[in-house]
Amino acid sequence: MYHPRELYPSLGTGYRLxxxxxGADSSFPPALAEGYRYPDLDTPKLDCFxxxxxxxxxxxxxxxxxxxxxxxxxxxxxxxxxxEGLHSLPGVSLSLENRELWKEFNSVGxxxxxTKAGRRMFPACRVSVTGLDPEARYLFLLDVVxxxxxxxxxxxxxxxxxxxxxPRLPDRVYIHPDSPATGAHWMRQPVSFHRVKLTxxxxxxxxxxxxxxxHKYQPRIHLVRAAQLCSQHWGGVASFRFPETTFISVTAYQxxxxxxxxxxxxxxxxxxxxxxxxxxxxxxxxVKRKLRGPEPAATAAYGSGDAPGGPCDSTLGGxxxxxxxxxxxxPGEAARAPAPPCGGPSAEAYLLxxxxxxxxxxxxxxxxxxxxEAPDSGRPAPYSxxxxxxxxxxxxxxxxxxxxxxxxxxHFLQGGPIPLPYPGPxxxxxxxxxxxx
DNA sequence: TCGACTGCCACTTTTGAACCGA
DNA sequence: ATCGGTTCAAAAGTGGCAGTCG
Numbered sequence: 001m002y003h004p005r006e007l008y009p010s011l012g013t014g015y016r017l018x019x020x021x022x023g024a025d026s027s028f029p030p031a032l033a034e035g036y037r038y039p040d041l042d043t044p045k046l047d048c049f050x051x052x053x054x055x056x057x058x059x060x061x062x063x064x065x066x067x068x069x070x071x072x073x074x075x076x077x078x079x080x081x082x083x084e085g086l087h088s089l090p091g092v093s094l095s096l097e098n099r100e101l102w103k104e105f106n107s108v109g110x111x112x113x114x115t116k117a118g119r120r121m122f123p124a125c126r127v128s129v130t131g132l133d134p135e136a137r138y139l140f141l142l143d144v145v146x147x148x149x150x151x152x153x154x155x156x157x158x159x160x161x162x163x164x165x166x167p168r169l170p171d172r173v174y175i176h177p178d179s180p181a182t183g184a185h186w187m188r189q190p191v192s193f194h195r196v197k198l199t200x201x202x203x204x205x206x207x208x209x210x211x212x213x214x215h216k217y218q219p220r221i222h223l224v225r226a227a228q229l230c231s232q233h234w235g236g237v238a239s240f241r242f243p244e245t246t247f248i249s250v251t252a253y254q255x256x257x258x259x260x261x262x263x264x265x266x267x268x269x270x271x272x273x274x275x276x277x278x279x280x281x282x283x284x285x286x287v288k289r290k291l292r293g294p295e296p297a298a299t300a301a302y303g304s305g306d307a308p309g310g311p312c313d314s315t316l317g318g319x320x321x322x323x324x325x326x327x328x329x330x331p332g333e334a335a336r337a338p339a340p341p342c343g344g345p346s347a348e349a350y351l352l353x354x355x356x357x358x359x360x361x362x363x364x365x366x367x368x369x370x371x372x373e374a375p376d377s378g379r380p381a382p383y384s385x386x387x388x389x390x391x392x393x394x395x396x397x398x399x400x401x402x403x404x405x406x407x408x409x410x411h412f413l414q415g416g417p418i419p420l421p422y423p424g425p426x427x428x429x430x431x432x433x434x435x436x437x
Numbered sequence: 438t439c440g441a442c443t444g445c446c447a448c449t450t451t452t453g454a455a456c457c458g459a
Numbered sequence: 460a461t462c463g464g465t466t467c468a469a470a471a472g473t474g475g476c477a478g479t480c481g
Binding site: 153200270 | 441
């Protein structure tokens with residue numbers, strides 16, 4: 001799978017410097033903060049990509065005429081707190097649902113673990129969108145771009161630049177698996193990208209977003225209007241960036257305050273909370289017991305276990321996190337349509353659609369660009385078969401030397417013939433869902 | 438020598454299948 | 460036969476830590 005920049009090498013691969021986020025990010029040095037613009041928002045990756053079907057290669061060509069938007073949706077300016085965005089979708093605005101949580105992390109200096117197998121982001125990007133044409137179809141995309149050209153290093157108390165950034169890795173884009181869906185669908189509930197995974201494996205075959213460790217990144221969310229499912233035209237694009245979602249990728253947490261925040265806020269880390277069974281005290285006790293000899297089959301310490309009031313609540317008292325939907329399932333969520341387990345199946349999310357976004361290792365199976373459907377199941381073909389068949393680039397780079405046929409781009413904008421997931425009844429649009437057709 | 442990375446551990450949450458009763 | 464609720468096991472996700480590597 002390939003990113004537009006790989007597909008259009010003539011546009012250049014260098015990533016212009018962008019500024020670190022000003023404001024609340026107290027742990028990041030301001031040294032790089034001045035004198036930059038946000039080039040990625042000016043010329044998002046998508047415009048290069050969209051050029052595959054539009055004439056002008058570097059700018060967003062004027063979209064075909066849109067049907068009139070409902071007055072209530074189409075004319076209002078974005079609210080003052082709206083993120084910076086590149087708009088050719090008038091009236092569309094995004095708001096970060098879990099902004100407070102992000103702000104809390106950002107005030108300390110957000111770190112995101114990246115692993116070879118891929119690690120989810122926490123907090124995840126969860127947005128609500130307004131101003132869409134309820135009838136039109138849209139694609140929701142997320143990518144992560146470097147904020148600047150520096151590599152960072154934790155200096156005991158703060159992050160400081162420590163040299164030049166590593167060469168840019170293949171850009172990948174996560175396509176929300178509900179894409180394409182109608183505006184009404186997207187506006188019905190917050191759109192969650194919590195299944196996005198970050199990896200430092202440059203040969204990652206799963207479609208996770210590839211990042212360098214110790215670099216500062218910024219997630220971006222793109223909305224693309226596909227005029228019709230089977231149209232050759234796109235109907236506009238809007239890109240959004242939330243400054244508080246900037247993070248530094250790491251293979252192990254550097255700032256203990258971030259560790260504490262993650263443990264306190266992430267339900268999967270509940271066991272590491274104070275009084276949790278995996279807290280330091282308990283771990284030490286386990287080690288001692290191990291050294292003394294084999295543990296009893298069922299120890300009182302681990303048995304019915306939870307002290308009155310619950311083992312992990314003590315670190316959460318009055319915490320906004322408890323009311324944060326990121327942690328507290330909304331009533332009815334348990335009843336939502338079952339999602340496929342993550343790992344293998346979750347990769348579908350990347351591959352159901354524009355498989356060509358991503359760099360396909362040459363050793364993986366290839367696939368005809370026509371994206372044939374799995375013959376009998378009605379489900380998408382296994383992800384390993386969803387890669388486009390792309391000619392290797394010069395010098396056996398494994399990347400294409402020229403733009404793909406237009407069918408690739410149009411496939412992306414059309415949604416493609418592959419069955420698309422259907423959202424469950426839960427509060428969030430989820431990666432795991434049932435086929436729409 | 439040291440910082441970055443990896444693999445494993447023990448934990449929690451999520452998910453889906455199996456089972457049961459109305 | 461169908462539906463809804465419960466239970467249980469497996470899978471997935473979490474940070475910590477020791478060991479490895481460059």
